[in-house]
Amino acid sequence: MGPLIVNEIISENANMLFAFVIGIGFGFILEANGFSSSRRLAGMFYGYDATVLKVFFTAAIVGALGLLFLSLFGQIDLNYIYINPTYLYSAIGGGVIMGVGFILGGYCPGTSFSAVAIGKLDALAYVGGIFIGIFLFTEGFPLWEEFFNAKYLGSPLMSDVLGTSRGVFTLLLVIVALGMFWVAEKAEKRFARDDYKLNQKELKF
Amino acid sequence: MNPYVGGALLGFVLIFSFWISGRGLGASGAAKSVVVTGVKTVAPAHAENTAFYKDYLESHPKPMSSWLVFEMMGVLVGGFLSGALGGRLKFKVEKGPNVTKKTRIIFAVIGGIFFGFGSQLGRGCTSGSALTGMSVLSVGGFVTMVGIFGTAFALAYVARKLWL
Numbered sequence: 257m258g259p260l261i262v263n264e265i266i267s268e269n270a271n272m273l274f275a276f277v278i279g280i281g282f283g284f285i286l287e288a289n290g291f292s293s294s295r296r297l298a299g300m301f302y303g304y305d306a307t308v309l310k311v312f313f314t315a316a317i318v319g320a321l322g323l324l325f326l327s328l329f330g331q332i333d334l335n336y337i338y339i340n341p342t343y344l345y346s347a348i349g350g351g352v353i354m355g356v357g358f359i360l361g362g363y364c365p366g367t368s369f370s371a372v373a374i375g376k377l378d379a380l381a382y383v384g385g386i387f388i389g390i391f392l393f394t395e396g397f398p399l400w401e402e403f404f405n406a407k408y409l410g411s412p413l414m415s416d417v418l419g420t421s422r423g424v425f426t427l428l429l430v431i432v433a434l435g436m437f438w439v440a441e442k443a444e445k446r447f448a449r450d451d452y453k454l455n456q457k458e459l460k461f
Numbered sequence: 462m463n464p465y466v467g468g469a470l471l472g473f474v475l476i477f478s479f480w481i482s483g484r485g486l487g488a489s490g491a492a493k494s495v496v497v498t499g500v501k502t503v504a505p506a507h508a509e510n511t512a513f514y515k516d517y518l519e520s521h522p523k524p525m526s527s528w529l530v531f532e533m534m535g536v537l538v539g540g541f542l543s544g545a546l547g548g549r550l551k552f553k554v555e556k557g558p559n560v561t562k563k564t565r566i567i568f569a570v571i572g573g574i575f576f577g578f579g580s581q582l583g584r585g586c587t588s589g590s591a592l593t594g595m596s597v598l599s600v601g602g603f604v605t606m607v608g609i610f611g612t613a614f615a616l617a618y619v620a621r622k623l624w625l
Contacts, residue, residue, distance in 0.1 A: 259483030266481070274481045275528045279535020281474040282486055282588075286536070287543035289467035294555050294569075298624040301617035307464045312592060314468025315475060319485070319596030322476035331480070338484040340585055340594050342601035347590075350583020351608015354576050359613040359620045361572015362555075364587040365580060366488035368573070369533060373540030375552040378569045385573020386489070390496045392574070393581035397513040404582060413598040425598055437465075449625075451558050 258332035283370050292371035294362030294378055295452065301359060303447030306440035313433040320426045344407035361385065475596055482528060485593025489580035491533035494524035529589075557624040568623055583608070 257263060261271045289311050290296045299305025326332040358364055361382045363371060368386070371379030393400075415425035475485055497517055501508040501524075508514040521527060544550045556565035580586040583605050585594070591609060594602015 258480040260481050262483045271482055272526070272528065272531045275531035276535040276538075278474060278478045278481070278486070279532035279537075280539035280542070281477075281535075282471070282532065283536030283539025283541075284543045285467055285471045285474060285539075287540040287549075288462045288547065289464060289471075292540060292544065292549070295557065295624065298557075301613050302621070302625060310464035311468040311471060312587075314465050315471035316592055316595040318469050318472025319475040319479075319592075320598060322472060323479060323596065326476065326480060336483050337479055337597055339597050339599050340590055340601045342599065342604070343584065344604065346582050346584065347601045347604040348608050350579045350581070350590075351605040352612045353579030354583060354586060354605075355579075355609045355612025356616060357572045357574070357576030357579060358587075358609060359572075359616045360623070361569050361576060362624070363569075363572070364488070364576060364609075365492060366486070366536065366586065366588040369488065369536045370540035370543075371555075373537045374544030374549050377552060377554045378556065378565050381566045381569040382573040382576075383492075385570040385575075386492050386577035386580075387496055387499075387573075388570070389574040389577025389579075390489070390493050390581055391500075391577075393578050394493075394496060394500070394513050394517075395511075400582065409600065412600045414600055414603055415598055417600055422598060429595075429598075 257330075258326065259336050262333075262336040282366070283373060286367055286370040287374060291367040292374050292376060292379070294371070294376070297364075297367060298359070298362045299452070303443035304449045304452055306444050309440050310437060313436055317426070317430050317433050320429060324423060324426055339411040339413070341411045342409040343405060344409055346404045346406070349403065357385075357389075472596075475593065484528070485589065485596060486532070487529045487585060487589030487593065488533060488536070489577070489586040490529040490589060491527070492577065493581065494521070494527050494530050497521075497524050557622075559625070560623055565623075 260266045290307060296305050297308055300308040323334065327334045363379055363382050365386055368379045368382045372383055415422045418425060478485055497514060500514055554562045554565055556562060583590055587609060590602055591606035595606055
């Protein structure tokens with residue numbers, strides 16, 4: 257029966273209302289996990305706070321497993337799920353540029369909005385930067401249009417590329433994630449800092 | 462919140478989004494809607510004569526009535542509610558212990574510029590391309606995820622004065 261919008265079970269307007277509700281859940285969870293803190297987000301890259309990695313990869317494997325199970329029980333048709341197309345060069349180039357922005361700015365776009373919501377002024381400055389960055393991209397588009405559209409691969413899945421099933425690849429992903437969680441727990445102990453408390457309740461945001 | 466519980470909850474929101482709307486979460490696309498709408502409002506002639514805006518407005522006649530814009534309005538509300546319940550509502554510049562507020566703000570703007578630009582080049586940010594892409598097993602999602610986190614890790618030493 258799902259996705260509801262594709263199968264016309266709900267109207268376009270209801271879909272927008274659900275977008276708002278889904279956003280509330282998204283923003284609430286980001287903030288409640290301390291993603292509204294740039295020190296927490298940056299902490300991942302220095303090992304003193306690996307919360308981002310734990311939340312991010314748990315969400316990804318729960319999402320992947322959830323889709324598999326919903327599909328298995330006939331609740332969702334995976335053919336109607338939107339899959340981001342892969343343009344290899346711009347995916348790599350965009351990722352690298354975003355990585356620079358992450359380590360300098362301490363946020364990514366979603367987390368910066370959740371931080372603005374609780375009054376973080378550094379996040380407000382960051383959001384201003386996002387608008388400038390997008391404006392530069394749209395204004396200069398002809399300059400990078402060719403790179404942007406190069407190496408188009410369609411919408412391939414990792415499981416197709418590796419010649420395995422979705423289930424097997426998801427299992428691999430879960431195993432890799434568990435390994436990363438283990439490393440993350442070790443890193444937090446190894447790189448703990450005196451001026452930074454992990455327990456979120458003691459963080460004065 | 463325990464991060465694994467938090468991650469699982471975020472995963473459930475993601476699944477719910479797929480089940481209802483057939484798509485995952487996102488963030489930077491909403492900022493692009495704002496930018497295009499801003500350009501159209503401030504400089505309508507420029508928007509009409511520039512291929513990028515013309516194409517975008519043809520495929521998105523009402524950029525502010527998009528799924529991602531409504532979702533991001535929800536993010537602001539949800540973040541505010543969580544902050545209010547946790548007693549974290551406060552105007553504050555958050556920074557590493559060894560930089561001034563001014564330095565932090567300057568680097569926040571620079572970081573935002575890079576991330577904003579990169580999110581357009583990479584067709585989505587950490588939410589839309591990396592997280593959502595990984596959960597649907599998209600190759601592009603994994604590539605972007607490795608690009609974002611790999612680069613940030615690689616540059617962590619260079620940027621250490623900002624955070625440590």
